[in-house]
Amino acid sequence: MTHASSVRRPLRQMTALFLTAALTLSLSALLTLTSAKQASALCVASGFAGTWRSSDDRLSRIDIWHGEDCGLYARAWSTCEHDATRDCKWAGTKEVKATESKNFRFFYYNWSNADExxxxxxxxxxxxxxxxxxxxxxxxxxxxxxxxxxxx
Known part of the structure; x- marks a missing residue:
């Protein structure tokens, strides 16, 4: 009988170890998903994201969206020179830079003849x-x- 009980003890310890590892892994996955959802919610909470329009042909539209890194990105548009019914996008996507004020952001373009x-x-x-x-x-x-x- 002593031999049978000594065999069961390591088996119980191994089972307990595997259960503890499984629970720890499950809890870790749950916390990771919860943290990702919270980060995503914070990311989307910015009021800048969306499509913005104006009646000014020089800057008729700005699209702002969240990247996978939760950063803000933008693209500016002007009314097309040869078709006033359409908007023509400016070259490239730009990262929107943060400032200390949550209501103020900026981005810039470097053209061949100017900086904007x-x-x-x-x-x-x-x-x-x-x-x-x-x-x-x-x-x-x-x-x-x-x-x-x-x-x-």
């Missing part, structure tokens, strides 16, 4: 103003402000 910065100021859930400033390499500077409305 767009500063976004969120007024409320559906209204934003954008200050566009362009420094031409010739020394000329152009600035204007565009009110925008969130369309989706």
């Amino acid at each position: 910065v767009l500063q976004l100021r969120l007024k409320d859930k559906t209204h934003m103003s954008v200050w566009d400033h362009t420094d031409y390499h010739s020394g000329k500077e152009v600035s204007f402000t565009v009110p925008m409305v969130k369309s989706r």
Whole structure:
């Protein structure tokens, strides 16, 4: 009888060890999924994400979205030169830079003849103003402000 009980003890210990490992792994997976959902919810909570439109041909639309890294990305659009019924996108996707203020962000373009910065100021859930400033390499500077409305 002593031999049978001594064999059962390591078996019980191994079973307990496997159960503990399985529970730990399950709990770890659950916490990881919960953390990912919370991070995703925080990511989506930004009021900047969406499509913003204006009546100004120089900056008719800005699309802002969350990347897989939870960063904000943007693309600016102007009314097409040869077809005023369409918007033409500016070159490339740009990362929207954060500031200390949660209602203020910016992104920029470097063109062959100028550097342009767009500063976004969120007024409320559906209204934003954008200050566009362009420094031409010739020394000329152009600035204007565009009110925008969130369309989706």
